[in-house]
Amino acid sequence: MPAPFALELCGFREGRPNTSDKNDSLSQELGHAFFELLGVPAEKVAPKTVDKAWSAAMVADLAERIAPTAPHLGVRAERRLEEFEQYAHLNALKALAEDASPEVASALTRLERATHSTGSELASLVAAVNEAMTAADGRRRALVDLLGDESPLRLDVAVDRAVPSSPAGVFDVANHLVAGFSLKWSLRTDRLQDPRTQGAKMATMRRGRMPHFAAVTMEPRPYMLGRLGRGTGDLDCVYHLALPPLIEAVRAVFTDNRDRIRQRDIFMRMVEQRRLRDYDDLVAYVATL
Template sequence: MPAPFALELCGFREGRPNTSDKNDSLSQELGHAFFELLGVPKDKSAPKTVDKAWSAAMVADLVKQMAPTAPHLGVRAERRLEEFEQYAYLNALKTLAEDASPEVMTALIRLERATQSTGPELPQLVNKLKETLAAADGRRRALVDLLGDESPLRLDVAVDRSVPPAPADASGNPKHLVAGFSLKWSLRTDRLQDPRTQGAKMAAMRRGRMPHFAAVTMEPRPYMLGRLGRGTGDLDCVYHLALSPLIEAVQAVFTDNKDRVRQRDMFMRMVEQRRLRDYDDLVAYVATL
């Protein structure tokens, strides 16, 4: 069953479905068949931007659907990994990178002025202390530069729960991330890498249990869905906002030649292997976390 908010995000731009690539005629053919089955009016204009509206609608829907069965879960948009228990240590590098040397040097200068009239030995000790602190700061900076400050992309939608025994706002403990989602309305070659990179970094950088991580998309083309979801290991799966209408559209459009039949068969294998899942599967699985 399509996501409750999917239809409101669909529309046409210059006669093309807003899921379709303007440079790909097959993408447009499939997009028209897909939108017809989905029930998108042909005179409906596409929203100017989808991303923000989509993440807000998905968060609202998950909050509503989780309330009766999983009220312990929180759902939020645009979250940094460092906010969550398994990745909170990443904030340590930012703390280490903070430069306290100006404040320390100011205090030393004041100390030096205060001790100048007491004899030559104290100023010499202050100068020695300055040199020691400068050397220590140099070593700290070198370590920070070696570690770098690269961090994963933000999670478009994050699902979390409180860390026992107290919630974050009471104890200061970060939430535990149970699921994260990368939202890609449509797929292009340059957009395919983001979810994979995010998933690989989340797996490598976690301290504790790996959250469920998946891409969510409205892309109709089997080829692009295959490139995202076939066996990379960086994603648990790919969720589609309207899988049932898409299956019908693919079976209707991909029949003319061997290449289309091959793509159709690959697409159906992804569905059968649960590499490609429906939005309802996302809701049902999250409720178990």
């Protein structure tokens, strides 16, 4: 059964399904068959963008459906990795760059005031300490600049739970990340690797248990789904918002030549191997975390 919010996001642009590539005739043929099975009216106009509406709808749907069995879980959109327990250390560099030792600076200010009544020797000492602090701060900032500043990784949808207490250290971290999802309505070559790159970084940067991480898509083409899902373990799997109708559409369209039959067979192997799963599987899995 399709995700309950999927049909709201489907529609046509200049006569083609908004899951289809305008430069790929097979993508459009499959898209039309797919939308017909989904029951998308031919006159329905596709929304200009789906990203924000999709993430909000998925968060609301997941929160409602897992609440009976997993009330301890929170579901949120657009979260940064360093907000969670396993990745809190990613804030260390930023904290180091911004640390101006306010406690020491405050103590020196009080000491400077005291020098007005104690003579020039102490004033000279205070000035030397100030100079040393300024030099040390400059060296620290130069080293931080040399390390660079990568853009923080964001999860389109995150599922988390509270932890009994914050980990030892300077960061106030409330939640433990149990699952994260990268949402890709359709797949294009220039952004196909984004979820896999994100998954690889999450695995190498974590401190603690690896969260369940997967891509979620509405892409119909077996070839593109295969390029995303037949990876090296960067993703646990790929979830599809409407897998049963897509299976039916692929079986109907990919029949008339050897190349199409090969793509159909690869697609069906992905389903059988559970590399490609339905959205209902996502909901059921999260409810057990």
